[in-house]
Amino acid sequence: MHARLELELRLLREMIRIRTAEQTIADLYPEGEMRTPTHFSIGQEAVAVGVCTALRRDDVVFSGHRCHAHYLAKGGDLGAMVAEFYGRETGCARGRGGSVHLNDPAAGFMASSAILGQTMATAVGSALAFKMDGLDRVAVTFFGDGAVEEGIFHECLNFAVVKRLPVLFVCENNGYSTHTRLEIRQPASVSIRSRAASYGLPSVRVDGNDVSAVFAAAQEAVDQSRQGHGPSFMECMTYRWREHVGPMWDYDKGYRAKAEVDEWIARCPIKRASERLIAEGVCSADDVERFERDSQDEVNRAVAAAKAAPFPAVEDLTVGTY
Amino acid sequence: MRSLRYWQAISEATVQCMEADPSIFVAGIGVDDFKGIFGTTAEAYRRFGSARVFDIPNCENAMTGIAIGAAAVGKRPLIVHPRNDFMFLSMDQIFNLAAKWRYMFGRNVGVPVVFRGIVGRGWGQGATHSQSLQAVFGHFPGLYVATPASPADAKGLMVSALRGTGPVVLLENRALYELEEVVPEEAVPIPFGKGKIVRPGKDITIVGISLMAYEAKRAAEILADHGVDAEVIDPRSVRPFDEAMLLESIKKTGRLVVADTSWAFCGFAAEVAAVAAEKGWEYLKAPVRRVTPPDCPAPVSRPLEEAFHPSPLTIAQACLDLCKTDSSIRRGVSDVQASFAGPY
Numbered sequence: 001m002h003a004r005l006e007l008e009l010r011l012l013r014e015m016i017r018i019r020t021a022e023q024t025i026a027d028l029y030p031e032g033e034m035r036t037p038t039h040f041s042i043g044q045e046a047v048a049v050g051v052c053t054a055l056r057r058d059d060v061v062f063s064g065h066r067c068h069a070h071y072l073a074k075g076g077d078l079g080a081m082v083a084e085f086y087g088r089e090t091g092c093a094r095g096r097g098g099s100v101h102l103n104d105p106a107a108g109f110m111a112s113s114a115i116l117g118q119t120m121a122t123a124v125g126s127a128l129a130f131k132m133d134g135l136d137r138v139a140v141t142f143f144g145d146g147a148v149e150e151g152i153f154h155e156c157l158n159f160a161v162v163k164r165l166p167v168l169f170v171c172e173n174n175g176y177s178t179h180t181r182l183e184i185r186q187p188a189s190v191s192i193r194s195r196a197a198s199y200g201l202p203s204v205r206v207d208g209n210d211v212s213a214v215f216a217a218a219q220e221a222v223d224q225s226r227q228g229h230g231p232s233f234m235e236c237m238t239y240r241w242r243e244h245v246g247p248m249w250d251y252d253k254g255y256r257a258k259a260e261v262d263e264w265i266a267r268c269p270i271k272r273a274s275e276r277l278i279a280e281g282v283c284s285a286d287d288v289e290r291f292e293r294d295s296q297d298e299v300n301r302a303v304a305a306a307k308a309a310p311f312p313a314v315e316d317l318t319v320g321t322y
Numbered sequence: 323m324r325s326l327r328y329w330q331a332i333s334e335a336t337v338q339c340m341e342a343d344p345s346i347f348v349a350g351i352g353v354d355d356f357k358g359i360f361g362t363t364a365e366a367y368r369r370f371g372s373a374r375v376f377d378i379p380n381c382e383n384a385m386t387g388i389a390i391g392a393a394a395v396g397k398r399p400l401i402v403h404p405r406n407d408f409m410f411l412s413m414d415q416i417f418n419l420a421a422k423w424r425y426m427f428g429r430n431v432g433v434p435v436v437f438r439g440i441v442g443r444g445w446g447q448g449a450t451h452s453q454s455l456q457a458v459f460g461h462f463p464g465l466y467v468a469t470p471a472s473p474a475d476a477k478g479l480m481v482s483a484l485r486g487t488g489p490v491v492l493l494e495n496r497a498l499y500e501l502e503e504v505v506p507e508e509a510v511p512i513p514f515g516k517g518k519i520v521r522p523g524k525d526i527t528i529v530g531i532s533l534m535a536y537e538a539k540r541a542a543e544i545l546a547d548h549g550v551d552a553e554v555i556d557p558r559s560v561r562p563f564d565e566a567m568l569l570e571s572i573k574k575t576g577r578l579v580v581a582d583t584s585w586a587f588c589g590f591a592a593e594v595a596a597v598a599a600e601k602g603w604e605y606l607k608a609p610v611r612r613v614t615p616p617d618c619p620a621p622v623s624r625p626l627e628e629a630f631h632p633s634p635l636t637i638a639q640a641c642l643d644l645c646k647t648d649s650s651i652r653r654g655v656s657d658v659q660a661s662f663a664g665p666y
Contacts, residue, residue, distance in 0.1 A: 060394075060395065062391070091428065092428065093426060093427050093428035093429075094428030094429075095428070096425055096426055096427070096428045097426050097427055097428055101426050101427060103427045103428075103429070105394075105429070105431075110391075110394050110395075111394065111419075111423075111427060113418070113419060115414060115418050115419075118387060118414065118415060118418065118419055119387070119391075120384075120387070121383070121384040121385075121386070121387020121388050121390070121391060121415065122387050122388070122390050122391030122394065122419070123391055124384065124387070124388050124391060125387060125388035125389060125390060125391025125392040125393070125394070125399075126391040126392060126394060126395045127391075128388055128391070128392050128397075129391070129392040129395045129396060129397045130395070132347065132373065132374075132392075132397070139391070151383060152381075152383050152384050152387070155379070155381035155383055155384030155385075156381075156384045156387075156388075158379055158381065159378070159379055159381055159384055159385070159388065162379060318463075320424055320425045320428070320430050321424065321425050321463045321464050322424070322432075322464065322466075322487075
């Protein structure tokens, strides 16, 4: 098969895998066994998959509170993530971190954090280290449109540009910070992309529900960083389907209209990619169903293993502080 | 054996550790300028150049996270703040990420970052340049917090910081920078959590942190004139705190005065008093006394500023009160900062 088509299939399969994982977790969440606040990326998978597929395993990724998709797309261990949600010793943070503090350094997923903008700086720091050592590794930070209101956003762009660091800033603009619309929080006449661009780094706005477009933009940005040309910025326009935190739908809560949610569901990144690939004859509807089944099997195994795994021992409560 | 000043000891430890470990770099506002952070980074810059000692934009918050992110992939960043008051801007990253990294990410791997903050006072530096943040930093599990009060301790604690698993906050005191004493030529680490008996005594224990260890020693000299034999302890680390040394000392003396450069309320002195009350109650013959700045921001006007900071006189007077002697203090012991006129 042509390399491009193989890549397109890989992008689709990975989005399906992440969607299946998150939907399964959302379905199981009401059982009350996963006692950790979860922020789902359902509807936003194309950003995570498009960007992370453009990376090497030894590149590093940092993320914020909505981090499951980034973790999985970068190659983070699915079983360890699910076990973390269940608070088990086998979790990726051994039950000490929870949903917003995922990490799998072996896969290059270094850390995620619940504090807005915090991991922009850590990505810049890893990029600084790579540059100091003359390596061609790249660091990526994922954050939402809310985080660009923080002062650290400006500190980080300034630093990365001045020091010409191999870092890619990826803003997932889903239009809301918790329940507050973007235009209430930021000047409507100046896009996030153009604010970033004012620091003098290549900045693009892409359709964040078009996984191929995200991949292409990320690849260009990562390539130029690898070649020593410094940082880049991507603003990816996308949308969160579920509530800010938790597994439910929330279009009945008054801060956004069901019509708006439905409009974005119609632009589902997985539906778009699969329809296109089926139309182009790259794969069949049966193939897509098979991808879904395979993913479901994998997720079911992860859930079963997590539920069977032991909790951390209470005697170990303070172990690991130092 | 040769002597070094406090700032020279910091410089020497930095250079020796950087020679031994190429992953160490120094970053901060002005670390490479002609002043070199009161001389502490100048030699490192001269030896290692801008690749490993470099100036940064004004971004305390981001720089702290940048240090953490660099440490996560193998570096040992040493970040310098010419005044620790600016570290309020870096506290999200220090408390919410660096201090928690080892525990919260479940891998028993920490981030070996070291933050130097210099405590200022005197010459009317005022409310935002005269604070001591040891209690603030000391509150958070996962951090090491040390407050060297002598040149030898400054060197040894810096060596521990740059070789350890981190993260570390080192709070230096500007008033101690010209102090000179014998300092080992080799890079010998002083472990965190190990205090020092500055002066042995039998009648009363004075715990002095940072500059107050020095002031307490001077207070002990005054007390000797009044027939009171004071033992002076410098904990050297706020976190971990050397409880054993404290308890051993009050077991001997039965009386405790704690002198701190920062406020009493929710402060380090309160913590020491609490440890004494919880674990050393049976040793105590008198209530614990704290000698700290009064409960207001640091003023500028000279008479107010001189009244604000604890001194050997106020420490000694508290000890005499506790020992129930009739003595009162002779006047004339100058404040350690009285002759200080910069640079800042």
